[in-house]
Amino acid sequence: MSARTASLLGVLLLPAIAPAQDAPPTPPVARVIPHRLELHGDVRVDNYYWLRERDDPDVIAHLEAENAYTAAMLSHTEALREALYDEIVARIKEDDATAPVFDDGYYYASKYEAGRQYPVLVRKRGSLDAEEEVLLDENELAEGHAYFSLGRTEVSPDGTLIAFATDTTGRRIATVRFKDLESGAFLDDELAQVTGNVAWANDNETIFYSKQDPQTLRSYRIYRHVLGTDPADDVLVFEEGDEEFSCFVSRTKSDEYLLITSSQTLSTESRFLDADDPTGTFAVVQPRERNLEYSVDHLGDAFYLRTNLDAPNFRLMTAPVSSPGKEHWSEVVPGRDDVFLEGFELFAGHLVTEERRDGLVRLVVRPRGDEAEPFEVDFGEPAYTARIGPNHEIDTTTLRYIYTSLTTPVSSIDYDLDARESTVVKRDEVLGDFDPGDYTTERLLAVAGDGTEVPISIVSKEGFPKDGSRPLLLYGYGSYGNSLDASFDSARLSLLDRGFAFAIAHVRGGQELGRSWYEDGKLLNKMNTFTDFIACAEHLIAEGYAVPDRLFAQGGSAGGLLMGAVINLRPGLFRGVIAAVPFVDVVTTMLDPSIPLTTFEYDEWGNPDDPIYYEYMRSYSPYDNVEAKGYPNLLVTTSLADSQVQYWEPAKWVAKLRATRTDDNLLLFRTYLEGSHGGVSGRYRRYRETAFEYAFLLDLAGLGR
Structure with missing residues (x-):
């Protein structure tokens, strides 16, 4: 999965909600500082390029002013937000645990306790009736940090140690620490400024880990560390020199081999090492080739490989460990159209x-x-x-x-x-009076302009009228081949019970209908993603599920790009739109290889150094296509620490919209002052933001009571 994906749940750290005012506050106006950009004979002037300066006090002041304006403009929804938050949390079983997972003699689980923001990792030896052992208490680890995320956790092969990664900034820069599970003591070893990706060797004292480029955050080096030694002396075992690739380390399910995998959008290269021989040399499974992807696991004397070799929809192969190159691959499951x-x-x-x-x-x-x-x-x-x-x-x-x-x-x-x-x-468990029979699911097919049928999944309260009298929220993503499957969300019941329907547009750019569905929604086919979403909206209107004045849209990250492109193309189609951490400044970002993810994603969006891709990106990039016209009501969110979609993209977009649009609709912008691409951390805090977003929608739909 690519990095420009987003959870739309989180909480923003904002000033207290301002009391209602007799006159509406004045929206912030960003300074205009022209910055000339020229490429392929195309001259652009970016008036808000200066917002990239993260450490500039004027930038922080502008973001804070936007937060204050948003808080004031929606202060009248405070009671609704509190009611939504209370009912969302009331559906959650506070004392709960995940399903136990058996691994090498132990049952592992995460346990939640009432009122605490983070889970406790526990295990039981041999039986679910055995005494519970606490591995890590995330609440204790999170103390003193405004943001906390526990990343990868890996128990040593003998079960006596745990390696764990923590991120306290939201920038995907982790520290790996170690705990002795027999004594409960934390070891002195500490791997700082790393990705958090780790894998044990079978000697229970050697661990491999990946490190990122300090500027682009591309994971490009794999090191070997021996417990009790100085990390400064760790051995570099692999460096990925191609800026379009990143690398990570893992173990096979058999626990017999360590893998180093280098990958980019269209190509993979894996290396393997006997996990009993941590100082040995990694050998290549199959050298990288353009348009050849594969993933590896191991059983017995063979590697199993999922690959697109002569199979666009992928097939499953095996190869002898002694000679794993593609010339020795044998088919197990064929590729099918x-x-x-x-x-x-x-x-x-x-x-x-x-x-x-x-x-x-x-x-x-x-x-x-x-x-x-x-x-x-x-x-x-x-x-x-x-x-x-x-x-x-x-x-x-x-x-x-x-x-x-x-x-x-x-x-x-x-x-x-x-x-x-x-x-x-x-x-x-969903507490309260939830009954699945009270809700109806449907699957429709919209027809895109080129005749392609685009699936739509819908859920609503039983008896939802198809006369356009009720509001509908249409959600979309459509990038990186990430399929957007229909799934349950107990918080969503607060919308459904108030009369909303919720729909998912399975647009091209995902892989819901196979690899071609992805290929038809990327690079020079990217416009299909946007027109598919519009076709889904139009179909819902035609079938009586909604009318434009009661139709809403939502998407995050690359789904935020979808939102930005759609409202440029068809601004009158929606009453309101939520764009979370939106990737909206496509051209400028893809021209800057110093920004995280840029080089890694040339095969997703194109390299704008090529004039063909430059012109195509330029034709849909939301920031570059803002025009003097009316736009729907808009709520935009971002995170100051976001390393996946930089905060300045939505900041610039909102500033340009404020200066250019001709309507008086809401244009609201909220910034996480602490948090990550997916929001701030904590089990309950994220529902504050859910309640905020739902209140925005319900208020516009006239259901804000």
């Missing part, structure tokens, strides 16, 4: 593949043996989201998978691969 192979899971007696057909994920079980026939797990519903869950054991006949739908809370399910029976281990 109508099936997209998303992943696989290895077991001693079974192979399970995660396959997407007709827009839905299927889990296909292939018992080992020449006579065995593959079969699908039966989910019992026509529309759902399913994926392979955490499965650490090879010698087992139990598959853990995750299941949800627009009306079914997220469920962890164990499936007996021999008996073909499912057992729900854990289903997220």
